[in-house]
Structure formats: C-alpha cells, structure tokens
Amino acid sequence: MRLTPTESTILLNALNAADLAQQKALLQMTTGKRVNLPADDPAAAAMQVQTSDQSSNCDQFLRSISSVSGELQTADSALNSCVTALQRAITLGVQGANGTLSQQDRQALADEVKGISDQILGIANLAYNGHFLFAGTADLQKPYVPDPLTGGITYQGNDQTNQIEVEQGHTVAMNLPGSQLFSAPGADLFQALSTLSDALENGQAVDTATQLVRNAFDQLTSSRVFYGSTISQLESDQTFLQSEKVQLQQNTNDNIGVDMNVAASNLVNAQNARDAALAAAAQSSSLSLLDYLGKN
Amino acid sequence: MGTLFSALSISVGSLEAQQAGLETTTNNLANMNTPGYCRQRPVLEESDPVVQGNLAFGNGVTLAGIESLRDSLLNVQINDETQQQSKSQAFVDTMNQLQPVFPTDTSGIGAAITSFFQSLNGLAANPTDSSLRQSVLSTANALASSFNQAAGQLNSMRSNLDLTVQQNVQQVNRITAEIASLNGQLAKTSSTGRDYGSFLDQRDALVQQLSGLIDVSVMQNGSSLTLTTRQGAALVVDGESFNLTTALNSSDGTQHVYTQGGDITGSISGGKLGAVLEARDQTIPSMLGQLDDLASGLVTNLNAAHKLGYDLNGLQGGNLFNPVTGPGAATNIAVAFSDPNLIAASSDANSGGNGNIANLTAVATQQISNGMTPIQAYGNVVFQVGSAISNANGELTASNNILQQLQQQQQSVSGVSLDEEASNLLLYERAYQAAARAISTVDQMLQTALSMGGST
Numbered sequence: 017m018r019l020t021p022t023e024s025t026i027l028l029n030a031l032n033a034a035d036l037a038q039q040k041a042l043l044q045m046t047t048g049k050r051v052n053l054p055a056d057d058p059a060a061a062a063m064q065v066q067t068s069d070q071s072s073n074c075d076q077f078l079r080s081i082s083s084v085s086g087e088l089q090t091a092d093s094a095l096n097s098c099v100t101a102l103q104r105a106i107t108l109g110v111q112g113a114n115g116t117l118s119q120q121d122r123q124a125l126a127d128e129v130k131g132i133s134d135q136i137l138g139i140a141n142l143a144y145n146g147h148f149l150f151a152g153t154a155d156l157q158k159p160y161v162p163d164p165l166t167g168g169i170t171y172q173g174n175d176q177t178n179q180i181e182v183e184q185g186h187t188v189a190m191n192l193p194g195s196q197l198f199s200a201p202g203a204d205l206f207q208a209l210s211t212l213s214d215a216l217e218n219g220q221a222v223d224t225a226t227q228l229v230r231n232a233f234d235q236l237t238s239s240r241v242f243y244g245s246t247i248s249q250l251e252s253d254q255t256f257l258q259s260e261k262v263q264l265q266q267n268t269n270d271n272i273g274v275d276m277n278v279a280a281s282n283l284v285n286a287q288n289a290r291d292a293a294l295a296a297a298a299q300s301s302s303l304s305l306l307d308y309l310g311k312n
Numbered sequence: 313m314g315t316l317f318s319a320l321s322i323s324v325g326s327l328e329a330q331q332a333g334l335e336t337t338t339n340n341l342a343n344m345n346t347p348g349y350c351r352q353r354p355v356l357e358e359s360d361p362v363v364q365g366n367l368a369f370g371n372g373v374t375l376a377g378i379e380s381l382r383d384s385l386l387n388v389q390i391n392d393e394t395q396q397q398s399k400s401q402a403f404v405d406t407m408n409q410l411q412p413v414f415p416t417d418t419s420g421i422g423a424a425i426t427s428f429f430q431s432l433n434g435l436a437a438n439p440t441d442s443s444l445r446q447s448v449l450s451t452a453n454a455l456a457s458s459f460n461q462a463a464g465q466l467n468s469m470r471s472n473l474d475l476t477v478q479q480n481v482q483q484v485n486r487i488t489a490e491i492a493s494l495n496g497q498l499a500k501t502s503s504t505g506r507d508y509g510s511f512l513d514q515r516d517a518l519v520q521q522l523s524g525l526i527d528v529s530v531m532q533n534g535s536s537l538t539l540t541t542r543q544g545a546a547l548v549v550d551g552e553s554f555n556l557t558t559a560l561n562s563s564d565g566t567q568h569v570y571t572q573g574g575d576i577t578g579s580i581s582g583g584k585l586g587a588v589l590e591a592r593d594q595t596i597p598s599m600l601g602q603l604d605d606l607a608s609g610l611v612t613n614l615n616a617a618h619k620l621g622y623d624l625n626g627l628q629g630g631n632l633f634n635p636v637t638g639p640g641a642a643t644n645i646a647v648a649f650s651d652p653n654l655i656a657a658s659s660d661a662n663s664g665g666n667g668n669i670a671n672l673t674a675v676a677t678q679q680i681s682n683g684m685t686p687i688q689a690y691g692n693v694v695f696q697v698g699s700a701i702s703n704a705n706g707e708l709t710a711s712n713n714i715l716q717q718l719q720q721q722q723q724s725v726s727g728v729s730l731d732e733e734a735s736n737l738l739l740y741e742r743a744y745q746a747a748a749r750a751i752s753t754v755d756q757m758l759q760t761a762l763s764m765g766g767s768t
Contacts, residue, residue: 029716053411054698055705062695064416069426069687076430083437145438147664155664156440178666180436181673190437190666272416305734 030293038286044274045283051272060271067271071264073184074257081182081250081257084190088250091149092243094139095197095236102233105132105209109226112216119219126216133209137169140198152176152193159194160206169206171199182253188246196239203235316761318362320754322372326747329356329373333740336378337733344728348517350380351728352509380509383725387516388530390718394523395582397711400704402587406473407595407701413465414694421603422690424458425610427451429676432669435657439666440624445652452632456645459607463642466600473592474567480525480585481556481569487522488539488553491515495536496551522547527582543579545571566592595700599693600642602681606689608641609680617675621656621668629656629668 044050054061111117112125140160142149151159151173159173175195179187198205208228215225333354343349355378359371414420431451435444494515501508515537522528522539528547531538539548546554554571561568561577568577569585577593580586611633618632631648632655659667680686 025716025719051416054414054416054694055408055411055701056698058695058698058702061416061698062691065422065691065694066687068417069422072423072426072430076433080433080437083434087437145441147438147440151664153658153660153662153665153667174662176660176662176665176667178436178439178664179670180666181433181670185677187670304730306730306737 027293027297031290034286034290034293038283038290041279041283041286044279045276048274048276049272050274050279057272064268064272067264067267070184071261071268074261074264077182077184078254078257078261080180081254084180084182084188085247085250087144087149087190088243088247090142090144091191092240092247094142094149095240095243098136098139099233099237099240101132101135102205102229102236105129105212105229106226106233108132108216109212109222109229112212112219113222113226117219122216122219126213129209129213129216133206133213136198136205136209140194148173149191150194150197152191152195153178155191160198168210169199171195182250183257186253188249188253189242192239192242197236198232200232200235200239203232205229205232205236208232316754316758318369318371320751320758322370323747323750323754325359325372325374327744327751329354329375330740330744330747332375332378333736334744337736337740340728340733341730344730344733348513348520349728350382350509350513350516350726352378352380355379378509380512381726382512382516383722384532386718386722386725387519390715390722391520391523391528391530393711393715393718394520395527395586397708397715398524398584399582399587399590400708400711402584403591403704404701404708406469406587406591407697407704410466410469410596410599411697411701413462414697416694421455421458421462421606422687422694424451424455425676425686425690428455429673432673435655436666436669436673439657439669440664442652445624445655445657448655449647449650449652452647455610456633456647459603459642459645463600463603466596466603467643470566470592470596473588473596476588477567477569477585477592478558480588481558484522484525484547484585485553485555487518487525488547488555491518491522491537491539492548492551492553494518495548498535499551501535523583525583526580526585541576541579542581543576545574545576545579564593599697601639602689602693602696603642604639605681606642606686606693607645608637609689610675610686611636611641611645613675613678613680614672617668617671618656620659620671622658622661622663622665623656624653624658624663626658626661626663630654632656632672 043052051057051060051064108125108129112122117125137160140150141158147155148157148159149155151157153176154172154174157172159171160169161172162168163170171194173194175193177193178190180190181187199207208225208231212222212225212229215222333356336352336354340351355376357374357376359374361368362371363369415422417423428448428451431444431448435441435448438444494511498508498511498515501511519528519530519537519539526547527542529540529542529544531540533550536550537548538546538550540546547556548554556576557570558567559570560566561575568575569580569589570576577589580589612635615631615633615635618629621629623629634644634646634648636644657669658665659671676687677685681689682692684692
C-alpha cells in the first residue's frame with residue numbers, strides 16, 4: 017500500500033477520543049454517577065427512575081410516620097392521665113360507699129368527681145395541629161359539649177377513623193373516635209361520672225354508680241391499647257423503612273453510581289493518552305525527502 | 313537515418329516533457345492540503361519511431377496528457393458511509409438536546425409524579441391542614457407543568473427541525489445545480505479526450521457533500537454522473553438538476569419534501585435530512601405520544617378517584633385536572649382549580665376524613681398504559697430515549713471508524729506524498745539537466761560540423 021502522511025487526522029482523532037474520555041471520567045467523578053443522562057445506560061436510567069421513586073416514597077412514609085407518631089403519642093399520654101383520673105374517681109366511689117360518711121364528706125367527694133369529669137372533658141376535647149384528637153373525622157369542632165337542656169355532655173363527633181399509608185400497601189388507623197373511648201354505648205364516661213357525683217351527693221346507689229365508672233374505665237383502658245400498639249408498630253415500620261432506604265441507596269449506587277477507582281484510573285488513562293499523543297506528534301519527524309534535496 | 317537535428321528535436325521534446333513533469337509535481341505540492349484534490353501525474357509515452365529500411369530510430373518522448381489518480385469504487389463506498397455517518401451524527405446531535413428533558417432522578421416528570429403522590433400521603437396525616445392542602449395543589453401544578461414543559465421542548469424541537477429540513481433542501485438544490493453544471497462542462501471537455509482532473513475533483517467533493525445531506529445513488533453515465541435518491545427520485549441527470557421543494561403539509565403541520573410534484577418525505581433515509589426527518593416524524597412524535605398517554609392516563613384515573621371523595625366544604629369532588637385525552641394531553645394538562653379546600657380528601661361529607669386519599673394514591677400503583685404504572689411508564693420513556701441515542705452513538709462510532717479507514721485508503725491512492733513528489737522533483741530536474749546537456753553537446757557537434765569546411 018502506498019503510504020501518505022495522515023498524521024494530522026490520526027492525531028486529531030486520538031486527541032478527540034482522549035478529550036471525550038477525560039470529560040466523561042471527570043463528569044463521573046464530580047457527580048459520583050456513572051449514568052448522568054439516559055443514553056449513558058438506558059436500562060440503568062430507567063431502573064433509576066423507579067428506585068428514585070421508591071426511595072423518595074420511603075422518605076415520605078418516614079415523614080408521615082413521624083407526624084402520625086407525634087399525634088398518637090400526644091393522644092396516648094392524654095389518655096394516660098385520663099386513666100389516672102378515673103382510678104381516682106373509682107377510689108372516691110369506693111370511699112363514698114362507706115355509710116359512715118357525713119353528708120359534708122360525701123359532698124366533698126362528689127365535688128372532686130365533678131372536677132375529674134371536667135378534667136376528662138378537657139382531655140376529650142384535646143386538639144393537636146388544629147384538629148380535635150377524639151372527634152372521629154368530624155374533627156374541626158369540639159367533640160364533647162355540655163347539653164344546656166339535659167345538663168349532660170353530648171358527643172358531636174362521628175365514629176369514623178382515618179387511615180394512613182406508612183409503607184407501600186400497608187396502612188394503619190391514625191385515631192380512635194371518642195365514641196369508642198369516652199362515650200361508648202353502655203360505657204359513657206361522662207354519664208357514669210355524673211351518676212357517681214349525684215349518687216355521692218344523695219348517698220344512694222354509690223356502688224352501682226361506681227360500677228358504671230368501672231365499666232367506662234375498662235372500656236377506655238381496653239380501647240386505649242390501640243395507641244400503644246400502633247406506636248410500636250410504627251416504630252418497627254420506621255426501622256424497616258430506614259433499612260429499605262439504605263438498601264435502595266445501595267441499589268442506586270450499584271445501578272448508576274460510579275466506581276471511583278475505575279473513574280480515577282479512566283481519568284489518568286485519558287490524560288496519559290492525550291499526553292502520549294501530543295508527545296508522539298511532537299516527536300514524529302516532520303522531515304521529508306525535500307529537506308535533504310538541494311543542500312549541497 | 314539519425315541526424316544531429318533529429319537528436320536536437322528529441323532533446324527539446326525531452327525538455328518539454330520534463331518541464332511538464334515538474335509542473336505536475338509543483339501542482340501536487342501546491343494542492344497537498346486541498347480537500348478533494350487527487351494527485352496528478354504526467355503521462356509520458358515514447359514517440360513513434362522513425363523507420364528507415366530495417367532500422368527503427370527512437371523519436372523521443374511525448375507528453376500524452378496529465379491524469380489524476382482516483383479510485384471510483386472507494387468514492388462510492390465513502391459516499392455511502394458518509395450518508396450513514398452524517399445521519400447518525402445529526403440524529404445524535406438532535407437527540408442529545410432532548411436528553412435533559414428526561415432526567416432520571418430529582419427533577420422532571422418522574423420526580424413530579426413522585427412528589428405529587430407524596431404530598432397526598434402527607435395530607436393524609438392531617439387532611440384539614442391548609443398548608444398540606446396547598447402543598448398537594450402545588451405539587452399537582454408542578455406535575456402539570458412538568459408535562460407542559462417536556463411537551464413544549466419536544467414540540468419546539470420539532471419546529472426547529474422543520475426549519476432545518478427547509479435549509480437542508482436548499483443546500484441539496486445548490487449542490488445538485490453545481491453538479492449538473494460540472495456535468496455539462498465535463499461533457500464538453502470529454503470530447504477532447506483529456507482528463508480534467510480539477511473538474512472531477514470538484515464534482516466528487518460535491519457528491520460527498522450531497523451524501524452528507526441526503527441518500528444518493530450515483531450512476532456513471534459516460535463523463536457525467538446521474539444522481540438519484542435511493543428510492544429513485546432524480547436529483548441530477550446529465551446537465552440538468554431537479555430541485556427539491558418544501559411545502560407545509562396541512563395534515564401534520566410539518567414541511568414535506570417534494571420533487572416533481574411527488575411527496576418523497578417518507579422515503580428519504582440517509583444523510584442529515586434523513587436523520588432530521590426521522591427525529592421529526594418518528595422519534596419525537598413517539599415520545600410525545602407516550603407522554604400524552606401518561607398524562608391522559610393520570611388525569612383520567614386521578615379525576616375518577618377525586619370524584620369519589622368530598623372536599624373540605626363537604627361537597628362531592630369534581631375534576632382534579634381539566635380532562636384531557638389523546639394527542640396534546642401532555643401539552644394541555646392543567647389543574648382544574650386553585651382553591652386548596654376543593655381537594656376531595658374525605659370519603660364522606662366529614663371534612664376531617666382522609667378516606668379518599670387512599671383512592672388517589674392508589675393511582676400511583678395502577679396500570680396506566682401498556683400494563684405499566686405511571687412511574688414505570690415514565691421510566692420506559694427514559695429507556696427509549698436513552699437507547700435511541702446510545703444505539704445511534706454506537707452506529708456513529710462504527711461509521712466514523714469505517715469512514716476514517718476508507719479515507720485513509722483513498723489518501724493512499726489519491727493523496728499527495730511529499731517524499732514521492734520530492735523524488736519526482738529530483739528525477740525531472742536530472743532528466744532536464746541531461747536533456748539540456750545533450751542539447752549543448754549536439755550544439756558543439758553542429759559547431760564542429762559547420763566549421764569542417766572553413767578555415768579556422
């Protein structure tokens with residue numbers, strides 16, 4: 017084959033290739049990603065769309081869990097003080113059943129029971145983040161209000177609960193309506209307390225009234241378990257989501273992350289190739305036969 | 313019989329021949345960097361001998377012509393590969409501009425879909441909270457505008473390409489007109505039987521330029537070239553060129569390419585024009601179609617879910633997005649209202665309920681088009697964009713390598729070698745010197761002959 021000097025094209029191509037490789041390695045190292053645009057690796061890019069979605073969802077679920085947990089914990093500790101107050105009311109009822117008490121003593125007990133009722137009313141009307149915790153889903157208005165006609169306390173909320181998704185496809189209930197805690201049918205707390213304070217004032221049927229309070233107490237404590245168990249369930253969901261997030265991060269790294277060692281050595285290789293091409297071009301003799309003609 | 317005068321005329325002929333050689337050499341050197349130049353060489357022939365009796369005397373050298381060295385098969389291969397190479401190059405260049413429309417992580421349609429469903433999940437925690445409601449509305453708007461933007465960029469790329477089609481067609485016309493005029497000139501000169509290398513060089517370079525723009529079939533027809541597209545639409549026949557024209561096609565709103573009344577838009581397969589038409593008429597519409605499917609699927613499903621619920625005022629929900637379907641869905645998708653209280657989060661008239669959010673978020677896992685969830689459908693678009701580019705990139709690399717190889721081969725036939733020219737220079741110089749010396753020798757001999765009769 018007849019050879020003609022095509023160094024300049026060869027050199028240009030070599031330099032272009034080295035520049036491209038250098039650019040690519042630099043981009044990979046600075047972004048930490050092997051896949052920066054879909055064409056870098058179409059399958060990995062498409063998979064990353066889903067991984068990124070899942071990973072973001074984990075973040076959102078974790079945020080929801082922390083927000084719901086705060087609400088549940090507030091409700092749980094409120095109910096806790098409610099339980100303590102009710103225990104005191106039962107104690108008062110037991111004391112009041114003692115026939116030796118004077119009217120004055122019983123009146124004092126009755127007043128304390130009324131105080132407990134007011135305290136629990138406050139708890140039952142507790143608001144969190146602008147909505148009432150124990151109103152079911154009618155939570156923009158106070159659930160428990162005194163009825164001016166009967167003098168009793170009526171429930172204005174509903175029996176609904178809200179659910180929230182805290183893991184892909186896994187939902188938990190966020191609340192219990194007051195109608196399951198304070199004013200369950202046959203175990204209405206406010207009615208029982210009012211009966212008890214009336215009984216104490218009158219000195220009649222205190223035992224029966226105390227039993228009513230006990231029933232309401234049992235209803236409250238057994239329903240309240242929901243909060244504790246949901247909180248602990250959310251905790252385990254949280255742990256799961258955190259480890260899933262780590263796993264997804266790992267997937268992302270495997271999928272589109274760059275192996276720094278590889279990228280760094282690619283960069284060095286590209287630089288070397290560039291240097292070598294330039295050095296070779298500088299070295300390569302540009303002499304031709306012409307230079308030797310007509311010298312003498 | 314050889315005479316001194318015939319020896320003199322042989323030497324003079326030699327001087328002329330060597331000068332012609334020197335001229336070709338210097339011309340080669342002058343054009344060594346001229347694109348498309350094919351090296352030339354003098355064609356030297358022995359002159360017819362002078363026959364006398366049984367003797368035949370050589371009669372010196374004749375300069376038969378100047379020929380340029382070209383390999384027409386290589387030219388054809390280079391033209392073919394140029395069509396492929398510039399098609400891939402133009403396609404990659406075009407699509408690379410579109411790639412950023414489809415990011416894979418924290419921006420774009422995929423991230424907007426994710427954020428929208430996330431904000432719904434956030435609202436579930438406190439469905440009456442106005443800031444959470446506002447956030448759902450903002451992410452819904454962001455989702456709509458991410459579709460609008462992507463579709464807008466694809467559409468504006470299409471109209472840019474439309475302009476490119478017109479420009480490329482003008483270039484094609486300019487080049488075919490030049491080739492036709494060169495055909496005419498070569499037809500006139502070829503009757504003289506001489507090699508007009510520079511015309512051929514120009515024409516070859518033009519054909520190669522044309523190959524960069526459109527698919528060309530070349531047929532040699534005597535001294536002229538007949539050029540057609542691969543599908544047989546005539547571009548140049550002898551001294552006549554056939555202009556391509558562009559006109560707005562009312563059915564799809566793009567510029568179509570016509571020749572002699574026929575629409576050849578769909579049959580142009582090579583060169584830059586082929587790539588531009590493929591991107592404009594196939595790749596981008598297919599991407600837009602997928603975005604439209606995704607947008608209308610999301611709108612239909614989300615609206616259906618939204619209508620199942622009740623808003624903060626206790627009224628049944630309406631459309632979340634303005635209903636859009638079919639072509640243009642991605643361009644026109646928009647949120648139907650701006651009052652966050654109208655988001656139907658509750659499954660009954662109780663404002664604090666969040667029962668309908670589950671219906672809305674369920675859309676994220678529902679199959680929207682071709683059995684894919686919204687995110688999968690978007691991932692599929694990303695995959696198709698990516699693989700279209702990476703395939704074209706692969707073809708481009710291969711084409712570049714082949715083209716480089718072919719060009720080196722062509723250089724080895726037609727390229728100017730400094731060494732070769734230098735040695736030729738030496739050769740012609742020496743031959744010229746020899747001829748000149750011969751002339752002076754003959755001259756001396758003639759002097760001698762002339763002085764033979766006279767006194768000294």
